Amino acid sequence: MNTAGKGAKKKKQAAAVARAKWQKMQLRGDQRRQVRRSVILTNDNALEVHGIPKLERKAIESLEIEGKMVRLMDSTVDQLRAVEAFKHNQGWKYFRHPSMIMTKAAVKMVNTLKRITDGVEPETVRTVVIGETTCGKSTLLLQAIAAAFLKGWIVLNLPNSIDMVNAGIEYAPVPNTSPVQYQQKTYSALLLTQLATANGPLLSKMQTTMSHPNLTFPYANSTLKRLCDLGAQNNEMAWPIFRAVWAELTKPSPTTPPILYTCDNVNELMKPSAYVDPDLKPIHAHDLLHVAHFMEHLSGAQTLSNGGMVLAAPTASGTSDIPTFSHCLRVIEAQQNGHTTKGWHPYKKADERVIRSLQGVEVLRLNGLDKEEARTILNYYAASGMLRNLVDEKFVAEKWTLAGNGNVGQLEKLTVRTSSAKAPSAYT
Amino acid sequence: MVLLAGINMDGAQLAKLALQSFYGIGPSVSQKLLARNYIHPLAKLSSLQDKQLESLNNALASMKIENDLRREIRGNIARLRDLGTYRGRRHAMGLPVRGQRTRCQNSSATKLNKVDRRG
Structure with a gap:
């Protein structure tokens, strides 16, 4: 009887899975991608957590938020959505409102933004955030972007950087370039849409002041927002317009705000792409215009004249190792800490372009949360109703240890994402 | 379209x-x-x-694609047949051409090997 019941349940589950699969198959390719990548930022079943301060400009200035949970304001959420800073695999969908813990690293990042904003001389900080998988690298980028928006910076984020190199969008050679460079008009238009949506109010106050010979239409005294909108609608003009807008934004001027230029999953851009040239040789990612543009800024070949920050983070999960990239980061980190590290393999060829792109960058290693921070975030999980355990010292210590010394993604997995974690355990 | x-x-x-x-x-x-x-x-x-x-x-x-290519292949086989070569004869008989066994597993040969090969 019992076995038969189990069998029926299994059959039912299998039918449900098959139905879900079939429903997915009914969607077109692009719709399937949309469903797969959709970002859900609210959970109506989670409890409202009271007493969490909003992440406002004032809160950032006061710096009393270290180690505390903060909640993103709706306006910031809209801007972050526009620059695609949220990732679908982050745990936003479990909670009522998008909130996050301001770790020491996040506060350090906010301090750096403050230093650049208040500095007399414009300064360009170039940082690569590294750390284990799910240690919060992408969230740190998101926190930096949120803080930059609150401080009135211009933000440009390269969303889904893998889309640039996996040969999923059109490409075309740029005439008269050596080595040949390749443009991706759709991606340029996408970036301009992002710039116009996320930084609209700022860009609509700024007008063109320079001459741009590549623009073939009358643009004098038009606002940068209008230029971005034009480029977003017209793929053919997107790259020249992007260059023009960037030139205007990086022209030394006391009224132009600093720029935050970020790229997540940057390791995808440190190897030959899936595109091929007419001889069927792979095109190096650094030959794609937008990647090259980012790398020029990451390497310091181009500086942000009004100050700013170039921020990148590799993904540590599910990707094959890129030897030159990993080696460079190891060497830089060792130098920063005053250590020495092993040299490059004498018989292996290093990717010179990757080495050049990482020259002089600062490496910021993210470690797990400390116990106090872990306690704060576990309390938040419990207050949201997503964790039904008593959060005391023993529980925090247990989960902190199991999560590999406070890896925040693992903490979430152990407490929120695990169904068994919701049932009170024997010891509570 | x-x-x-x-x-x-x-x-x-x-x-x-x-x-x-x-x-x-x-x-x-x-x-x-x-x-x-x-x-x-x-x-x-x-x-x-x-x-x-x-x-x-x-x-x-x-x-050279589609019918042009088919015509060329047919021409090649017809030439072998006209010369009376072993390969030409094997094509005509619908048997394997390159020394494969014929006791069993020769369905590809039966299907494809003809003087007037379709494709």
């Missing part, structure tokens, strides 16, 4: 697969044609620019 080598093709089809639908074009040739015209592997036919389509059509016009 998109015209490729004189044939109306569904625009929603992948360019790579549309090319492979021609007799004589497989994955490798299709990839070369795409790369030569800077078409990414996931491009749909409808998304191709006029210039790219024209270039593809020109390339296809200069290649």
Whole structure:
């Protein structure tokens, strides 16, 4: 009887899975991608957590938020959505409102933004955030972007950087370039849409002041927002317009705000792409215009004249190792800490372009949360109703240890994402 | 609808697969044609620019594909048969040509090996 019941349940589950699969198959390719990548930022079943301060400009200035949970304001959420800073695999969908813990690293990042904003001389900080998988690298980028928006910076984020190199969008050679460079008009238009949506109010106050010979239409005294909108609608003009807008934004001027230029999953851009040239040789990612543009800024070949920050983070999960990239980061980190590290393999060829792109960058290693921070975030999980355990010292210590010394993604997995974690355990 | 080598093709089809639908074009040739015209592997036919389509059509016009290729293959087999060679005779008998066993497992040979080979 019992076995038969189990069998029926299994059959039912299998039918449900098959139905879900079939429903997915009914969607077109692009719709399937949309469903797969959709970002859900609210959970109506989670409890409202009271007493969490909003992440406002004032809160950032006061710096009393270290180690505390903060909640993103709706306006910031809209801007972050526009620059695609949220990732679908982050745990936003479990909670009522998008909130996050301001770790020491996040506060350090906010301090750096403050230093650049208040500095007399414009300064360009170039940082690569590294750390284990799910240690919060992408969230740190998101926190930096949120803080930059609150401080009135211009933000440009390269969303889904893998889309640039996996040969999923059109490409075309740029005439008269050596080595040949390749443009991706759709991606340029996408970036301009992002710039116009996320930084609209700022860009609509700024007008063109320079001459741009590549623009073939009358643009004098038009606002940068209008230029971005034009480029977003017209793929053919997107790259020249992007260059023009960037030139205007990086022209030394006391009224132009600093720029935050970020790229997540940057390791995808440190190897030959899936595109091929007419001889069927792979095109190096650094030959794609937008990647090259980012790398020029990451390497310091181009500086942000009004100050700013170039921020990148590799993904540590599910990707094959890129030897030159990993080696460079190891060497830089060792130098920063005053250590020495092993040299490059004498018989292996290093990717010179990757080495050049990482020259002089600062490496910021993210470690797990400390116990106090872990306690704060576990309390938040419990207050949201997503964790039904008593959060005391023993529980925090247990989960902190199991999560590999406070890896925040693992903490979430152990407490929120695990169904068994919701049932009170024997010891509570 | 998109015209490729004189044939109306569904625009929603992948360019790579549309090319492979021609007799004589497989994955490798299709990839070369795409790369030569800077078409990414996931491009749909409808998304191709006029210039790219024209270039593809020109390339296809200069290649021996479809009936031209079939005619050539048939001609080659007929020549072997006319000369009375072993390979020609084996083709005519619908038996394996290259020394394979005939006791069993010769269905491919039965299907394909004919003087008037279809494709």
